[in-house]
Amino acid sequence: xKDLVYLHEVVTLDLNSETCNGCGMCVIVCPHEVFELSGKKxxxxxxxxxMECGACAINCPVQAISVNSGVGCANAVINSAIRKTDPxxxxxxxxxxx
Amino acid sequence: MKNSFITxxxxxxxQSIPGISTKPGLSDIMGSVMVRCGxxxxxxxxxxxxxxxxxxxxxxxxxxxxxxxLTFDTLRKNLSGxxxxxxxxxxxxxxxxxxxxxxxxxxxxxxxxIKMFSxxxxxxxxxxxxxxxxxxxxxxxxxxxxxxxxxxxxPVRASDIxxxxxxxxxxxREMRKVKFGITDRIKLIPxxxxxxxxxxxxxxxLLLALTGLHRGGLSYKDLPVQAGPVIGKILxxxxxxxxxxxxxxxxxxxxxxxxxxxxxxxxxFLVYMLFIAANDNLVERISWFFIIxxxxxxxxxxxxxxxxxxSLSGVKKEMKVFIPVQIAFALVGLVLQVTGxxx
Numbered sequence: 001x002k003d004l005v006y007l008h009e010v011v012t013l014d015l016n017s018e019t020c021n022g023c024g025m026c027v028i029v030c031p032h033e034v035f036e037l038s039g040k041k042x043x044x045x046x047x048x049x050x051m052e053c054g055a056c057a058i059n060c061p062v063q064a065i066s067v068n069s070g071v072g073c074a075n076a077v078i079n080s081a082i083r084k085t086d087p088x089x090x091x092x093x094x095x096x097x098x
Numbered sequence: 099m100k101n102s103f104i105t106x107x108x109x110x111x112x113q114s115i116p117g118i119s120t121k122p123g124l125s126d127i128m129g130s131v132m133v134r135c136g137x138x139x140x141x142x143x144x145x146x147x148x149x150x151x152x153x154x155x156x157x158x159x160x161x162x163x164x165x166x167x168l169t170f171d172t173l174r175k176n177l178s179g180x181x182x183x184x185x186x187x188x189x190x191x192x193x194x195x196x197x198x199x200x201x202x203x204x205x206x207x208x209x210x211x212i213k214m215f216s217x218x219x220x221x222x223x224x225x226x227x228x229x230x231x232x233x234x235x236x237x238x239x240x241x242x243x244x245x246x247x248x249x250x251x252x253p254v255r256a257s258d259i260x261x262x263x264x265x266x267x268x269x270x271r272e273m274r275k276v277k278f279g280i281t282d283r284i285k286l287i288p289x290x291x292x293x294x295x296x297x298x299x300x301x302x303x304l305l306l307a308l309t310g311l312h313r314g315g316l317s318y319k320d321l322p323v324q325a326g327p328v329i330g331k332i333l334x335x336x337x338x339x340x341x342x343x344x345x346x347x348x349x350x351x352x353x354x355x356x357x358x359x360x361x362x363x364x365x366x367f368l369v370y371m372l373f374i375a376a377n378d379n380l381v382e383r384i385s386w387f388f389i390i391x392x393x394x395x396x397x398x399x400x401x402x403x404x405x406x407x408x409s410l411s412g413v414k415k416e417m418k419v420f421i422p423v424q425i426a427f428a429l430v431g432l433v434l435q436v437t438g439x440x441x
Binding site: 001006028029033049050051054078 | 234235251254346353402406407410413
């Protein structure tokens with residue numbers, strides 16, 4: 001079955017090739033094969049498959065990757081718009097809606 | 099009943115570590131069915147800490163997990179026949195991936211627990227097997243800096259752990275990919291279905307209230323007869339969004355979940371037309387088209403939060419486009435509902 005993909009050209013994922021040291025952590029931690037290691041550097045090869053989980057950015061030892069990761073629930077976004085709070089408020093305890 | 103999975107105690111240095119069973123019992127199975135239906139989910143936890151599987155020694159593997167009992171049970175059941183140590187982090191009863199996204203399955207918590215349980219004295223190696231989906235919250239290089247332990251990201255699915263270890267702690271491409279197949283989607287349906295109960299109730303109350311409108315004034319004497327069909331029609335929208343959309347996800351048109359939900363709503367409307375529309379006039383039938391579609395589209399949009407491949411940026415974009423559509427459909431539907439009562 002083909003991999004499911006969401007919307008095109010919306011994700012905030014960015015990789016700075018110059019800073020990249022080719023360690024390959026991003027390839028290891030990504031759940032959707034967004035990255036590939038070639039020529040001693042990492043490359044983004046399937047950007048639309050990125051779900052902005054942030055695993056790559058947090059595990060990059062040289063901070064070459066940036067992405068706006070956050071709670072991906074429509075529920076959380078709606079709640080935060082109504083209550084004017086940060087979307088992940090209430091998420092770290094058991095009031096998780098997912 | 100609590101902690102019934104602890105079967106003995108093992109000495110490790112001057113600590114007494116609970117040894118656990120790797121065979122789920124009846125209460126474990128019933129517990130997992132209940133949480134899959136959204137019952138008792140926030141309290142389904144185990145105490146954070148260090149546990150032993152089999153007869154581990156200083157050379158045995160160290161696995162890190164969350165204190166959501168469903169996660170804990172999934173891990174221990176897949177370690178059957180092995181010797182190992184399980185470090186359970188305090189994620190407030192939330193599973194690994196969600197907790198990692200929220201930061202509770204995080205670098206600080208892991209380092210704190212490593213120190214709290216003196217893991218450097220429990221094992222003579224420095225290898226920590228962390229589930230890959232924990233990577234969202236764990237910075238492996240910082241864990242190494244602060245604790246001396248090397249994080250080895252294990253497979254996404256616990257069922258691949260044995261092969262991961264046999265493969266010298268290397269995961270292949272399939273072990274690293276997250277899927278969203280039909281079984282994964284079906285497992286989410288009962289919980290999501292029950293989670294929306296207040297929304298469902300609100301819609302039912304609103305539409306039942308409108309049934310009192312008649313040309314002569316307000317009267318609810320027909321309510322017992324009208325209640326069933328009204329609830330049935332709302333349920334068509336509800337099931338469109340929370341049952342049909344998850345089931346048919348890859349095959350419904352469009353990438354936006356709201357659009358897929360709109361299609362499921364249209365299917366629900368067709369069911370309505372075939373079986374429940376008999377007593378409704380034309381205006382009422384059109385109103386139900388809009389109401390059922392609005393409900394289905396909105397709930398399908400919320401299913402993005404349960405999915406494994408949608409991005410926050412994409413969800414925000416989808417909401418900007420489709421929430422106005424959903425509101426417009428709902429308003430048109432409600433106006434036509436009222437109009438239809440006076441024709």
